[in-house]
Amino acid sequence: MQESGADESELAHxxxxxxxxxxxWLDGRSVPSPDHLVKVREVLGVEDETGRGSAVGPEQQVDPAETPAVWYHRPGHDDGGREFGNAAAFAFEADLEVLAREATQNSLDERDRRSDRPVNVRYTxxxxxxxxxARFRTAIHWDDLHPHYEAAAAQDQKVxxxxxxxLREMFExxxxxLLRVDDYNANGLTGDDYEDGRFAAVVRRQLESRKSDVAAGGSYGLGxxxxxxxxxxxxxxxxxxxxxxxxxxxxxxxxGRxxxxxxEVDGRRFAGPAWLGRPDAESGNAEVVRSWWADEETxxxxxxxxxxxxxxxxFLIVGAHDVASLADSGQDQEGDVGDDEDSLERMHERLVRALGRNFWAAMTAGGDRRPLLEASVRTLRNGVEYLEEEQVDPQVHQPARSRALQAFLSGTTVDRLTEAGQVALATVPLKVPERDDLTGTAGEHRAVLLVTEATDADGRINQVTAMRGNRMTVKTSWVPGLPVGTNPFQAVLLVGRxxxxxxxxxxxxxxxxxxSEPPEHNKWGQTEELRMRYSPSAHRRIATLTSETNRAVHSLVAIPKEKKQSGTSKMSKRLKISHKPTRAVRGTVAPPKLDELNAVIDPSGAWQITAEVxxxxxxEPWRMSPVAKLEVRSGPxxxxxxxxxxxxxxCELSDGVLLFPPGPGTRRAVFRGVTDVSTHPVRAALTGLVVELQESKGDVA
Known part of the structure; x- marks a missing residue:
């Protein structure tokens, strides 16, 4: 090389x-293979004195397992085509909640079913x-990567x-x-480096999903x-x-990928992806690398x-970031990265929340049924624990829904809710259509509907959470048309396996x-695959399933008519809704108006009301204050x-004031209230109750 004036870059080229x-080779960490030596002699113009085309004897042959890992960058296309990023990556936001959903779903789908043990997923x-x-950069051969990163960063486009x-985050x-996603009791990346198998599907290919189990969550190969x-x-x-x-x-x-x-780097054009691996001597291209069996130190x-x-x-994600976390701190994911000391805490919390919200069902056990999944999150700084490992507990994140599923798995459900803590079960029909554009019905599936009372930790109430065999939440929807006075509940719809x-x-x-699921697997509806595999009208079966589910929920949570009429007849004469005009009417838009009022006197002597508006x-939104007055025989x-x-x-509540946003389709709102017995001048049993809705004296929202 010295005699010919060639340096490392030129010889590599x-x-x-x-x-x-x-x-x-120059550092003595490895020895060129015979084929490489022949090429070296050719490009440097050196004669082979042995006449064998190689100066390496049998005793000098190098074990391929000792060849160091190097980076292989895919050459640019001969036809001039250029890709400025992986299109599959743009199907999702770089959001930790999305990552947790997709990565955990893949681990759940890859659970080793040779035993009934759950798959264990840990985020670090x-x-x-x-x-x-600095040591980590050395381990990933940063000197070889740096010119490629500089060339990519110089381009004025999203990636x-x-x-x-x-790069600024790392150097400035x-x-x-780093964010590592580990799964245990899973299949692993099995199969050949290049041929069909799990390894090639994840490492080499795009838009390939090798999930033959119909209960699997993924189907697009995008996750x-x-x-x-x-x-x-x-x-x-x-x-x-x-x-x-x-x-x-x-x-x-x-x-590594x-x-x-x-x-374009050092006069050579590269297509996009690169792989960290050992040179594959059996490949037709001497540059191509493959996976290797590493030692513990590496x-x-x-x-x-x-x-x-x-x-x-x-899976080790290098340079992990979270769009939502950056947005919360006022940073721009494509711009400057400011000082954000709390980002680790936020990223940790968002991972825990996402796992609890999407996979509470997979983490729930009941009877002799073990959970399908266990998940945890921990945070380190330079190898030292910074935030303690947090095991995700479904009973903490979704207490009512977890209780419902646990009762189903344990066989302790009831036909109707009569006591606190019970779980009612009903079945809902789904007429599964025939395949291949036929309009008939393959059969009637009976989905399981579970209903139980809601708790304060459940978030939004009166919802139906739907899922299928892998027990990942697919969609959550509100039940419309519930009568005023319905006790808060949570419902779970189990479909398929x-x-x-x-x-x-x-x-x-x-x-x-x-x-019927899109790549995000967050709803059931019309998709191109559904249209092609079934019929253009097949999505209507899903709409029917939704309406049947809502009807079944109504039957389980509705107050029996005779009981409701009895209570109403006794109390209705003592309730009044005051339509006292508010201070202003905005143009032709009248203010929110109390329409229906139900009330009971609880054992403490307080009035408990449910009001429909x-x-x-x-x-614009209205800020209204509900006012309770006692109806007495004389005086104010x-x-x-x-x-x-x-x-x-x-509606929303802030400092005792109700905010009614006039959103599209919003016609009715409901609020509840309990009066303060200490402010009653007369016992409730001796009075009636008048409720007024007055515009707040504060600034109009």
Whole structure:
């Protein structure tokens, strides 16, 4: 090289090999293969004195397992085509909640079903700085990557701006956030490096989903792209323990994949992706790399050490960021990264919330049924625990819904709710259509509907949460048309295999609903796949399922007519709604108006009311104060205070004032109240009750 005046970059270019491989030869970390030596002699014009085409004897042959890992960057297309990013990554926002949903769904789908143990998923946030960051950059061969990152960051397009922000975060703030997603008791990345299998589907290919189980959550092959979308540097490293051997090995199968836009580096054009691996001597292209079976030291340096020998995969997202977290702190994901000391706390909290909201059902056990999933989140700084590992508990995040599912799994449901804590069960029909554009019905599936009383920790009340076999929440919808006075509830709809192994036509229902889900798997409705695999009108079966579900909910939560009429007849004469005019009418828009009032006297002597309000269409939001007065035989009506006010639906409560936003389709709102007995001058049993809705004296919203 010295005699010919060639440097490492020029020789790498002439050989069509990574520069890192040339540097490894010069540093004595590896020895060129015979084929490489022949090419070296050719490009440098050196004679082969042995006449054998190689100066390496049999005793000098190098074990491929000892060849160091290097980066292979896919060459640019000969036809001039250019991709400025992975289109699959743009299907989702770089949001930690989306990542948690998609990555955990994939782990759940890959649960090793040879046992009934749950798949264990652990999220680890790890912030590196100083020497720890420098050592990690060395481990990923940063010197080889840096010119590619600089070329990508110089491009004025979305991916380039994100990468530029990631580089500033690392070099100006001396900070890099790693996010590792580990799953245990899963299948791992099995199969060949290039041929069909789990490994090739995740590492080599786009838009391929190798999930044959109809109960699987994924079906588009897009979910894995969220891993790379969450990385500001487009880099994900993988360490997999296989459930079945490959090449005689099961542990520490390593590979790295980098997704960058088209770029030009040192006069060469590169298409986009790159892989970290060992050169594949059997490949037709000497530059191509494949996965390798790493030693424990390499795995540790890459922060990929797994906690046990259970099969599964560890995905390390390098330069993790969260769009929602950045938005909360006023930062721009494509612009400058400001000082944000709380970002780790927020990212940790958002991961926990997302797991609890989307996978509470998969983490719920009952009877002899074990949970399908266990999940936790922990946070480190330079290898030291910063936030303690937090196990996600479904009873904490979704207490009422978890109680409902647990009762179903344990077989302790009832036909109708008569006591607190009970779970009522009903079945709802789903007529599964025939396949291949036929208009008939393959069979009637009976979905399971569970209803129980809501708790304060459940969030929005009077909702139906629907799911199928993998028990990931697909959609949550409000039940319309509930009568005033309905006790708050939560409902769970189990469809397909989630309804039980013996549910009729469960597999057919799974396949039908899976075809009706978009890539986000967050609703059931018309999709192109549903139209092609069934018929253009097949989505109407889903609309019918929704209406039947709502009807069944009404029957389970409605107050029996005779009881309601009896209570109303006794109390109605003592209740009055005052339509005292408010201070102003905005143009032609009248203020919200009390329309219906139900009330009872509780054992403490307080009035408990449920009020329904007519909300005007259009205009600005109204701020209204409900006022309670006692109806006495003579004299002015005494005003009593509220001990409790609750906004139930289509309104909000702030400092004792109700806000009624005139949203599209909003016509009625409901609130509840309990009077303060200490402000009653006369016992409630001796009075009537008048409720007025007055415009707030504060500024109009």
């Amino acid at each position: 002439l050989l069509g090999a990574p520069r890192a491989l040339i540097e490894a 946030l790890h912030e590196l700085s100083g020497d720890a960051l 380039g701006r994100v990468i530029s922000a990631g 703030r001396d900070r890099l956030v 894995k792209a969220t891993l790379w979308a969450t990385s500001r540097l487009g880099l994900v490293l993988m360490n997999s323990t296989l459930s079945e051997p490959h090449e005689g090995h099961t542990q520490r199968r390593l590979i 980098l997704d960058l836009p088209w770029r 795995v540790e340096n890459l922060h990929l050490t797994r906690e046990s020998d259970d099969p599964g995969t560890s 989630a309804a039980g192994d013996d549910a009729p036509f469960a597999a057919e229902a799974e396949e039908f609903l899976r075809s 007519k909300v005007p269409h259009g205009g 009506r005494p005003v009593v205070k509220w001990a409790e006010l609750v906004a139930v639906s289509n």
